[in-house]
Amino acid sequence: MKRYQLGEFEEIVLLTVGVLYNEAYGVAIKGEIESRLKRKVSVGAMQSALRRMEKKGFIDSRLGEVNRLRGGKPKRYFTITAYGRDALQHSQDVRLSLWNDIPGVALDL
Amino acid sequence: MIKQFADVIFRWYCHPDYYPDIQGDLEELYTGHLKNKVQFPQLKYCVDVLLLFRPALIRPILNNTNSNNIAMFQNYLKISLRTLARHKMFTTINVVGLAIGLTSFLLINEYIRFEQSYDSFHKDADQLHRVSYLVLNENGQVMDKDAMASYPTGNVLKKELPEVLNYTVSKKFDQISIRSGQNIFQETGIISADSNFLKLFTYQVIHGSKETMFNEPWSVVMTQSRAKAYFGDINPVGETIQVLMPYKAELKVTGVIEDVPDNTHYKFDMLLSDKSLKDGDDYENWDYNNYYVYLRLADNTNLKAFEAKANEVFLKFEDDGRSKLDVHPVQNIYLKSDFTFEPQPLGSEKVINFLIIISIFILIVAWVNYINLSTAIALERAKEVGLRKVVGAFKHQLVIQFLCEAFIINLIGGLVAFFAAELLLPFFNQLIGKTIILHAWSHLPLVYNLIVFFLIGTLISGFYPALVLSGFKPIAVLKGKFQNSKSGIITRKALVVFQFSVSLILIAGTVIVYKQLHFMQTADIGISVDKVIHVQIPDSEAETEEEYEVFLSRFDSFKENLRNHAAIAAVGGTSNLPGGNASDINSTTTRTRILGFTERMGGTVYIQYNDDSFLEAIGMKLIAGRDFDKEMKSDSAAIMVNESYLKRFNLPDPDEIIGETLQFGETEDKGKRTIIGIVKDYNRTTLKSQVEPTIYMPWMNADALVIKFNNAQALEFVEEEWGQFFPDVPFDYGFLTERFAKLYVQEERFGNTFLVFAGLAVIIALLGLYGLASFISLQRSKEVGVRKVLGASQLQIIYIFYTYFFKLIGVAALIGIPLVYVLMNSWLDNYAYRINFPWIISFSSLIVVGVLAFLTVAYQTSKVARLDAANILRNE
Numbered sequence: 001m002k003r004y005q006l007g008e009f010e011e012i013v014l015l016t017v018g019v020l021y022n023e024a025y026g027v028a029i030k031g032e033i034e035s036r037l038k039r040k041v042s043v044g045a046m047q048s049a050l051r052r053m054e055k056k057g058f059i060d061s062r063l064g065e066v067n068r069l070r071g072g073k074p075k076r077y078f079t080i081t082a083y084g085r086d087a088l089q090h091s092q093d094v095r096l097s098l099w100n101d102i103p104g105v106a107l108d109l
Numbered sequence: 110m111i112k113q114f115a116d117v118i119f120r121w122y123c124h125p126d127y128y129p130d131i132q133g134d135l136e137e138l139y140t141g142h143l144k145n146k147v148q149f150p151q152l153k154y155c156v157d158v159l160l161l162f163r164p165a166l167i168r169p170i171l172n173n174t175n176s177n178n179i180a181m182f183q184n185y186l187k188i189s190l191r192t193l194a195r196h197k198m199f200t201t202i203n204v205v206g207l208a209i210g211l212t213s214f215l216l217i218n219e220y221i222r223f224e225q226s227y228d229s230f231h232k233d234a235d236q237l238h239r240v241s242y243l244v245l246n247e248n249g250q251v252m253d254k255d256a257m258a259s260y261p262t263g264n265v266l267k268k269e270l271p272e273v274l275n276y277t278v279s280k281k282f283d284q285i286s287i288r289s290g291q292n293i294f295q296e297t298g299i300i301s302a303d304s305n306f307l308k309l310f311t312y313q314v315i316h317g318s319k320e321t322m323f324n325e326p327w328s329v330v331m332t333q334s335r336a337k338a339y340f341g342d343i344n345p346v347g348e349t350i351q352v353l354m355p356y357k358a359e360l361k362v363t364g365v366i367e368d369v370p371d372n373t374h375y376k377f378d379m380l381l382s383d384k385s386l387k388d389g390d391d392y393e394n395w396d397y398n399n400y401y402v403y404l405r406l407a408d409n410t411n412l413k414a415f416e417a418k419a420n421e422v423f424l425k426f427e428d429d430g431r432s433k434l435d436v437h438p439v440q441n442i443y444l445k446s447d448f449t450f451e452p453q454p455l456g457s458e459k460v461i462n463f464l465i466i467i468s469i470f471i472l473i474v475a476w477v478n479y480i481n482l483s484t485a486i487a488l489e490r491a492k493e494v495g496l497r498k499v500v501g502a503f504k505h506q507l508v509i510q511f512l513c514e515a516f517i518i519n520l521i522g523g524l525v526a527f528f529a530a531e532l533l534l535p536f537f538n539q540l541i542g543k544t545i546i547l548h549a550w551s552h553l554p555l556v557y558n559l560i561v562f563f564l565i566g567t568l569i570s571g572f573y574p575a576l577v578l579s580g581f582k583p584i585a586v587l588k589g590k591f592q593n594s595k596s597g598i599i600t601r602k603a604l605v606v607f608q609f610s611v612s613l614i615l616i617a618g619t620v621i622v623y624k625q626l627h628f629m630q631t632a633d634i635g636i637s638v639d640k641v642i643h644v645q646i647p648d649s650e651a652e653t654e655e656e657y658e659v660f661l662s663r664f665d666s667f668k669e670n671l672r673n674h675a676a677i678a679a680v681g682g683t684s685n686l687p688g689g690n691a692s693d694i695n696s697t698t699t700r701t702r703i704l705g706f707t708e709r710m711g712g713t714v715y716i717q718y719n720d721d722s723f724l725e726a727i728g729m730k731l732i733a734g735r736d737f738d739k740e741m742k743s744d745s746a747a748i749m750v751n752e753s754y755l756k757r758f759n760l761p762d763p764d765e766i767i768g769e770t771l772q773f774g775e776t777e778d779k780g781k782r783t784i785i786g787i788v789k790d791y792n793r794t795t796l797k798s799q800v801e802p803t804i805y806m807p808w809m810n811a812d813a814l815v816i817k818f819n820n821a822q823a824l825e826f827v828e829e830e831w832g833q834f835f836p837d838v839p840f841d842y843g844f845l846t847e848r849f850a851k852l853y854v855q856e857e858r859f860g861n862t863f864l865v866f867a868g869l870a871v872i873i874a875l876l877g878l879y880g881l882a883s884f885i886s887l888q889r890s891k892e893v894g895v896r897k898v899l900g901a902s903q904l905q906i907i908y909i910f911y912t913y914f915f916k917l918i919g920v921a922a923l924i925g926i927p928l929v930y931v932l933m934n935s936w937l938d939n940y941a942y943r944i945n946f947p948w949i950i951s952f953s954s955l956i957v958v959g960v961l962a963f964l965t966v967a968y969q970t971s972k973v974a975r976l977d978a979a980n981i982l983r984n985e
Contacts, residue, residue, distance in 0.1 A: 069137055
């Protein structure tokens with residue numbers, strides 16, 4: 001686990017970046033998470049998660065077009081890197097193996 | 110508007126790289142909110158901005174454009190920590206040394222601050238002054254300085270001079286016995302106070318009215334802790350207490366004030382209203398200098414000019430030209446006063462200066478350790494320096510690196526010192542006999558001192574090694590042909606010499622202080638106080654002549670009963686017991702002459718009243734004439750004088766003076782007394798002061814008894830008799846030897862303080878020496894190998910190392926011993942009776958330093974001397 005340090009919220013953001021593929025920028029990611037998870041996301045929490053993951057190398061970013069709607073500021077699009085993919089994969093594998101190992105009766109509630 | 114403001118804030122703290130796109134997001138969300146008519150879009154914007162303040166998003170705190178510097182600093186830190194971890198002995202010695210040094214320095218400085226803080230806590234402390242009395246000789250030179258002045262001095266100066274805003278006059282009483290309910294207290298801290306007293310000395314009033322508490326005679330105001338001792342926690346105003354001795358009276362408590370702190374020259378436990386003073390005639394009398402007179406002067410008064418004006422006023426009342434007033438700031442009294450009759454023992458500026466010197470020495474010795482050791486291990490660091498230079502380090506970068514190391518060592522030392530100071534405070538308070546502060550951490554000046562001297566220490570101890578280490582030439586270093594520079598070795602030698610000198614001075618100083626103390630405690634003071642107790646006879650309370658006669662006959666038979674017992678050798682009476690402090694005596698400034706021998710001469714003459722057995726009881730000796738005799742009626746007009754009196758008046762032959770007449774005062778026919786005996790000088794108080802010219806007058810009913818025992822059964826008998834004769838009064842006695850021992854408490858404290866800190870300084874120096882010896886023996890191991898191959902024996906090798914250190918000790922002796930002489934001689938000069946400067950002690954201290962150095966170095970040198978030459982030289 002130590003190789004890929006991925007927090008729960010980070011994982012969600014990372015997955016959302018994947019979902020949005022080429023259209024993953026701040027407002028879009030925020031909107032996506034809010035609509036899918038039905039929970040409020042603050043710009044601060046999301047942005048710091050994004051920058052942290054960028055530093056760790058899970059995602060890449062590029063600057064996009066300038067938009068009047070945004071007060072002349074560019075968008076920043078995020079994409080998952082190969083390392084980021086591995087991290088997601090790893091996290092999924094771990095969960096899956098845990099799922100698989102739960103004896104059937106344990107969940108027969 | 111709010112949004113713009115929030116944006117400015119956001120731009121300020123946000124990381125510049127992230128700002129444009131995040132701000133874009135915010136803007137987009139905002140426009141979205143506006144479009145969807147969401148409530149309070151601006152507020153939402155602000156909340157978002159607030160929530161964006163996160164470590165991952167904010168601007169870097171060290172806003173350095175050249176981020177390389179930070180990386181280098183991190184590297185210095187890492188390398189420093191590694192170096193310190195590798196050289197464990199070096200680090201330990203330095204940290205321990207610096208910690209001891211700083212702890213001592215901090216504690217001593219708190220003590221000094223305390224000593225200098227005397228009387229500075231009053232409101233307008235700067236303008237409080239005391240008026241004292243100077244006695245002049247014929248030529249107008251000052252002969253005696255008396256802290257007390259006469260009662261009217263205060264109100265007359267106030268009336269005549271506008272600069273005097275207020276004044277107070279106070280008298281200090283000797284021991285007074287007080288009964289409260291079933292308890293009897295012996296009070297030594299009672300002084301008189303008028304209604305101005307608390308306006309000058311601004312102690313907080315807790316109960317009672319500041320304006321009226323001194324209006325009535327027989328009113329008493331207590332400090333909080335005394336009130337508690339007497340009455341517990343109740344408000345004692347209105348309660349009464351009984352004075353048993355020296356006279357009977359009932360006192361009414363009219364107030365309670367806060368406790369008087371330690372740092373005042375005029376401490377007291379109770380204030381007795383001025384109006385209850387028995388000697389009412391003192392109020393107008395200019396001759397009785399029994400009062401402390403304090404003035405509150407107007408702000409910015411020129412003291413010199415004021416003193417001159419005060420003396421003009423004084424001349425109207427005392428025009429003999431033989432006396433003068435002296436006005437001095439109250440804040441200066443404790444450390445600077447050289448007056449007699451001070452209300453309590455004073456501090457000494459000299460002791461303070463000594464302590465300042467010691468504390469600075471200790472600190473410097475610790476810094477020197479760091480300098481010495483870090484230049485000594487320079488050889489090991491040389492390669493590192495060379496390599497750094499080759500890959501492009503500038504000299505100033507290396508300096509910073511080595512300063513960084515000094516910083517870390519000093520920081521650890523400082524932290525240890527801080528905790529040590531906190532832990533050791535109780536012991537320190539005990540050592541100096543005062544509670545200066547309770548906690549190190551809550552005392553800001555101490556913390557401030559710590560930080561300042563930690564920084565100074567870092568610079569002083571770090572700078573020289575940093576310069577030396579950073580100055581290495583990379584080519585020479587990396588070629589491997591590198592030696593420590595000549596000047597570096599000389600500096601190191603000089604520093605070691607300095608440490609040895611300091612150790613020598615401190616050891617010799619300590620021994621000399623103890624020697625003087627021992628001298629004073631065991632010196633022949635001219636009387637024998639062994640097995641002598643003292644006890645105070647209660648007041649007669651007689652109201653008529655007859656009652657007084659009855660009391661006297663009882664008193665006489667009490668003495669007679671004691672004298673008849675075999676275990677009691679003698680019973681004498683006196684006005685002033687031997688072994689009191691310097692001011693415990695009567696005196697007069699009236700001029701005296703011996704008819705036919707001298708003119709009238711000024712200068713204070715001291716007076717003691719004795720009965721006819723006093724000399725016998727304490728073993729005083731006569732060098733001419735005889736003692737008083739109760740049976741001879743004419744003896745009521747007889748006196749004795751001491752040798753010093755004769756000396757003062759230049760009368761060489763004591764026998765010649767016997768039977769001559771001594772006259773007091775100016776009147777032709779009055780005040781004549783016959784001299785019947787000349788007493789050998791003896792020291793009635795500490796050996797700090799000279800034996801004063803003293804006149805002994807007869808007082809057959811003197812009420813302070815000294816009782817000389819033959820054996821221990823006597824005490825029981827005296828107590829029994831006391832119970833018979835004075836059943837109301839407790840039998841409260843003491844031994845004269847104890848009174849004398851108490852005189853030297855301050856000296857003993859000074860000696861102990863000196864001992865502790867001298868010991869610490871020597872320990873630091875030896876620690877440094879140990880480290881130095883180990884590095885030097887390591888560096889010279891190759892030389893040892895070669896010498897051994899060429900045939901040197903172990904002893905010869907050891908000899909080489911010792912000559913190195915002993916040469917340094919020799920130089921240290923040349924510097925240290927003269928300094929010991931200068932310093933300690935000036936200290937000894939404080940004492941009227943002092944030991945000669947003990948040269949032998951200086952030299953034996955030298956031997957002590959030598960032996961300590963020898964032992965310190967022994968392990969390292971013997972180790973290197975035993976080394977196998979083959980092993981050392983194999984790598985060559």
